[in-house]
Amino acid sequence: MQKQQYLSKNQKIVLDHVEKANQPLKAYSILYNVQKKGLKAPLQVYRALDKLVEIGKIHKIESRNAFVACKNSNCLVSNATAFSICESCEKVTEINNSKLSKYLSNFEDNSGMKYSKYNLEFFGLCKKCKNK
Amino acid sequence: MQKQQYLSKNQKIVLDHVEKANQPLKAYSILYNVQKKGLKAPLQVYRALDKLVEIGKIHKIESRNAFVACKNSNCLVSNATAFSICESCEKVTEINNSKLSKYLSNFEDNSGMKYSKYNLEFFGLCKKCKNK
DNA sequence: TCGTATATTGTTATAATATAACGTTATGTA
């Protein structure tokens, strides 16, 4: 079997929903909202999310246990991600900065190891929240 | 009341246990192991962990939902952390690299924002696992 | 087109992670 080219029914439904949100969604909130489309159980959502994360269409915000659609056509494979997270309003933005990604992809630790895969989460206050 | 100077009883018990482990521990594994010392409920462990994370003695490995003692005397405040994680044996190492931390602390996103707080997780294979 | 391997689905139950809500006790400070 070839590497999957097209998304399955459940994968499409979940991706559609997450893309429309424009912000990270929790798995059970996704579940609740796609129940009218036939996905009844958590596993159906988690399985779709797993695949979508694997192929880079969706990223998991680890510190929030939430899922957001990729806004960065560069990370077709979900192995090098960076986000900024507002600690007040929880707004999350995917960072698309080639200098940063180059720096991190080329980073060598003290033992000389390189890592092509990473996840970086910045925390602070977004502009709106800073001006309150 | 002053900013806390000394750890409380439960905080000491949990920190002791996590420091001896030398690897990330799950909250419920900590709970199980400190029950002989009197911590009976999850909340007792989670509250101690919360405080210890807040003061930088312990870090949470977000992608693993696990907790590890800080090996880096520099991050007395737990706001700028970096780890390497082996995807095969799950070995986790805290990265202590001043160039990296300077680069990330000074990083400005496209809107000009800086973030003093971040968490970075690198993924790959540790030396042992690579040579298998 | 048949056989086979792999991917996806559907379903129920359960595991693992984390917090709410309440009241009590300890500790620091005026």
Added chain:
DNA sequence: TACATAACGTTATATTATAACAATATACGA
């Protein structure tokens, strides 16, 4: 002392995620 804050203890519950099993769909070569 009186007051505020921090820590503790306890029970119940919320939230996040996976195990296990059976069925169906899809791709592809013989």
